[in-house]
Amino acid sequence: MIWDWEAFFHYIHSPYLLTGAGVSLALSIGAMLIGLVLGGCAAMMRMSEQRWVRLPASGYVWLFRGTPVLVQLIIIYTGLPQLGLQLGVVASALIGLGVNEGAYLAEIIRSGISAVPKGQFEAARAIGMTWPKTMRIVVLPQAMRIIIPPLGNAFNGLMKTSSLASVISMEELLRRTELLVQVQFKVLEIFIVSALYYLFLTTVWGLIQSRLEAYASRSVAPAANVPVPADAT
């Protein structure tokens, strides 16, 4: 027998794998949130006028983009205890994926903010907005249009990258798939089910992402060369 449909339909309803998919999703969301906070801070710091503020942020981005996330995960989970820093599986996975993601998001956020014309900052400053207000009211809403598409792609990537946490025995979808295969031997059927779960997650996210993109662009006027009727108000 080459392909066992019965097994396939059995595993596609398996609460064991389904829970694994839930854990993958939760892990991705958690890591994304950590990444957004770290990436946002690093992006702001890298735009500072002070060298000593820029440097640590640049170092962070350089370090975590320059080494494989798999190596980072293993160092955090199995290496740090040697220095007396013992993190649990879940904490290691969240921190490892989140800190790594932050380095990438920092670049995305920074390029979004630098795409906002300098005149927008100056006009905000000139009417007396403080720096935080300038960012919140003028710059970030405009940067969002640019940031959201790559941010969405980053989250799509993260849901797949989260499977790397299986190597530190985090019981997410891939780890549970492997465990199941070891006792049930339906290798292809189980892995296909697992792949379909990932596909489902990324597809649903794709739909949400296009909504978000539409929302962020809601206030974008038609391009300047689009004629406006004289009586438009």
Added chain:
Amino acid sequence: MPPESSAIVEARGVHKHFGATHVLKGVDLAVSKGEVVVIIGPSGGGKSTFLRTLNFLDRPDSGEIWVNGAAMGAPEAGSGRAKLSDAGLSRQRRQIGMVFQQFNLFSHMTALENVMSGPIHVLKTDKAAALADAKRLLALVGLADKEASYPGQLSGGQQQRVAIARALAMHPSVMLFDEPTSSLDPEMVAEVLQVMLDLSQRGMTMVIVTHEIQFARKAANRILFMENGRIIEEGRPQDLVDSPRNERTKQFLNMVAEGS
């Protein structure tokens, strides 16, 4: 020490460098209430930089700027800081409206939202009052029917008039204009100059950088000629425009006259 004059804005000995370039070489200017000062001069002479030091968008390297009797950027007494805080500087900037060559309207806000942005987010004016004032100002610049338009839907001249309304919404005690008509198509220049002329007649204190000599002649109380980071000549409009004493001023006015 505060200035003894009744100046709204006073610059004393302002110097500014960008890297090795010495852009402002000791500029002095006192503008009294209701006065319209026009600054002319060749490009690269430091006119924009000087305007930007007046509201501390560019911080002078030395010299002082006094606005309504307070030194711009001076740290709060007893704060122990070397510089004024961001919040303190932002508070000082509210008194100074600025209009840019490139308009710089907030592109994600409608004309009305642009005009209301300062009162709502900076002055914390209540929404109804800010709305009424913004509508009044848009009507003042002749754009009552464009309040729901985004900057991308407006012509250059219309955008610049919204930008003027946005600055006025802060009820500043002085307005700075940096070549407000230089990036406009010729047919839109007049509508913006007209708004500025109206403002001057209503007693607004203004400092204007422009190449529109005929406008300067009509609107200005005083014209300054600035070159190479210094004010080289100043005088009443008819004197400076019709019989400039300085050779450089003469050459510049001839050049501008040929260009137009």
